[in-house]
Amino acid sequence: MSEAKHKNLIVSSAPHVVSPVNTSRIMLDVIIALIPAMIMAVYVFGMRALLLTAVCVAACVFFEYATRKILNRSQTIGDLSAVVTGVILSFNLPATLPLWMAVVGCFVAIVLVKQLFGGLGQNFANPAIAGRIVLFVSFATAMTTWPLPQAQQTADAMTGATPLGLFAKGLEVPSNATMFFGTIGGSMGEVSALALLIGGVYLVIKKVIEPTIPVCFIGTVAVMALLTGNDPIFHVCAGGVMLGAIFMATDYVTSPITTKGKVIFGIGCGLLTMVIRLYASYPEGVSFAILIMNILTPHIDDLTRLQLNGVPKGGDK
Amino acid sequence: MSSVQKHLKGIHVDHCKNTAGMPIVPIPVPEKVYIPMSQHIGAPCQPTVAVGDHVKVGQVIGDNEAPMCAPIHASVSGDVAAIEKRMTAMGRVDTVIVIASDGKQEPAETVVPPVVTNKEEFLKAVRASGMVGLGGAAFPTHIKYNPRNPESVDTLVVNGAECEPYITVDHQTMVESAQEIMDGMKHIMHFLNLKKGIIGIETNKPDAIAKFKELFAGSPELEVNELQQQYPQGAERVLIYESTGKHLIAGKLPADVGVIISNVSTVLKIEQFLKTGMPLISKSLTVDGNVIKDPKNIEVPIGTPISDIVEFCGGYTGEPKKILMGGPMMGKALPNDDAAIIKGNNAILAFDGAFAQINPETACINCGRCVRACPMNLMPTAIHKAYEHKDLEALKKYHATSCMECGCCTYVCPARKQLSFINKLAKTFVMTEGGKK
DSSP states (O other), X not given: OOSOSSOSOOOOXXXXXXXXXXXXXXXXXXXXXXXXXXXXXXXXXXXXXXXXXXXXXXXXXXXXXXXXXXXXXXXXXXXXXXXXXXXXXXXXXXXXXXXXXXXXXXXXXXXXIIGGGTSTTTOSSOHHHHHXXXXXXXXHHHHTOOBOOGGGOBTTBSBOOOHHHHHHTTOOOOOHXXXXXXXXXXXXXXXXXXXXXXXXXXXXXXXXXXXXXXXXXXXXXXXXXXXXXXXXXXXXHSTXXXXXXXXXXXXXXXXXXSHHXXXXXXXXXXXXXXXXXXXXXXXXXXXXXXXXXXHHHHHHHHHTOOOOTTOOTTOOO | OOTTSOOOOOBOOOOOOTTTTOOEEEXXXXXXXXXXXXXXXXXXXXXXXXXXXXXXXXXXXXEOSSSSXXXXXXXXXXXXXXXXXXXXXXXXXXXXEEEEEOSOOOBOTTOSOOOOOSHHHHHHHHHHTTOBOTTTTOOBHHHHTSOSOGGGOOEEEEEEOOOSSSOOHHHHHHHHSHHHHHHHHHHHHHHHTOSEEEEEEETTOHHHHHHHHHHGGGOTTXXXXXXXXXXXXXXXXXXXXXXXXXXXXXXXXXXXXXXXXXXXXXXXXXXXXXXXXXXSOEEEEEEESTTBSSOEEEEEETTOBHHHHHHHTTOBSSOOOEEEESOTTTOEEESSTTOBOOTTOOEEEEEOHHHHOOOOOOOOOOOOHHHHHOTTOOOHHHHHHHHHTTOHHHHHHTTGGGOOOOOHHHHHOTTOOOHHHHHHHHHHHHHTTTTXX
């Protein structure tokens, strides 16, 4: 015993096993979940959609790499979060947006919103949402020039209003079946509620997200539509509700941790979305709703702190 | 427990119970045993023998007048070869009595069944047996069995959950010695005046559950609590909740919620002491891990060096890089393989470099997996962030001291943060008021 046969063993604190799920695995699952919507985007808008996504992904990864290099921080592109931001940002853009504008959006998302605040986990708002909003207010015309689905394009009508645009003007909107399937105008990744739902179900099955936020968000939109005498199915399938509720409001970093907090967050997103759609000057309100709730998240987290087991409510000091 | 009651949170870890069903075999008497004087929580023992003395199995070789202490006995017969300072498996330098075995295993004259007719004599016997909590905490049992509030303690909870991966020795003990465990429960309940006895067993041990159900058929005061398969069902606070519905908060003792809780092997060893008078001189444990040639369940004299045990199990099949005393969730990593078995040991696991690899930490993404895993309903990520800022107020607000270090948070963290370890540091930080005390 005095002469140990095996010295210099690795000593670390328990536990000595970890779950196979790590950050890049989670991000990879999100990318997989976005594939059905990508396929629909190409089906509806053609190969330009794929090009736009590719440019956004490349730009986001490049900006992440370059910022961390310049700031002398460890490289994090391997965690795939920049890829996710790139895909989601591109999904929020009209398929025909000039590529350089998309790159500006990627710069805002990755450099200004994500890396300057400390990188993954530190950003106060969802980078893709912030990127989209900056593009929306900077290039208002380009960002609201919606290509029609390829099948509906004619020689003299390449673009048209989105269903929400038609709705805002009181015009006739597409049928609910068309809206659900997604052969409508709009941002390239948001059009197909069906494809986004498939992705959402995948994420829930893989336990990447909990259904709380999407259910509360979409549920609130539907209830608000009913209460105001509108068609709930139209409002749920139109615009960015599905994309926002499933893929952007569920961003871990900028949403609350506890179930109670998630309920508040989801309902808040739904309420704000509908208030903007029905009473404000913009036809669509998903991104502003999520941005506002992102900013409220630290306060929601603080208000919904968990109670320790066995300690009566109000009894903890 | 009632069916409407909620279960506590936890995690699902691969069981890896490779040694399930393997009988507990005694290992040959080692040439030398190395018995540390501090194997329990409390005052260390003082050696009561000198170098050169001849000792017999079961003879007291270390004791201390202090109340918080359990005596230590010779596990082999032979001569005291040395009394020296050595690094022990407890991770500190301690006085160790080295006994060179004569191979005869002669029992000491003092080993006779104790006369026990009342609570006082029972507690004296438990102390004399050198018993400490064998589930791992090594709290002297005679102190635990003598709560300040005996009138309000009415339940004995026996821990047969064995929720740690790899370890199967408690399972095997239950299968092999169910009758004795039941007799032990009855004796403990009789002398401590407890009305109810509950043995908690995870449902991945159906043979043990069936055995106890059959044995308990004529004893309405005894009950089997079938626990869902989830880590950490065997943690004291979790098992008490799952058995009685009562929450044990930090700083309170099980007796404060009317419970005395013991591991199955503690109950068995107490029963064996009452029957034979042979004190706690050996420990059964699981030997496993991906570099152990023949994983086994074994019974070893306390003080046996790990290297002897590994040799008995066929040696290493590859270069060990991590050796654990205990399970992979809460076990201690040892710096080398020359430590010796102590009372609170229930497994020796040896792993290769691939297993031992420590994953680099990445940024917290606020996913909340740790919060959803914590059986205590803590928010490990918030505690981690508060500790990084050395924010004493926030650490108190988030109840950092209520952590039981089960490791669930670290296990699930996708950013590979050492949350459980940070919480351990945070606890000390709070208890010393930020290092000022």
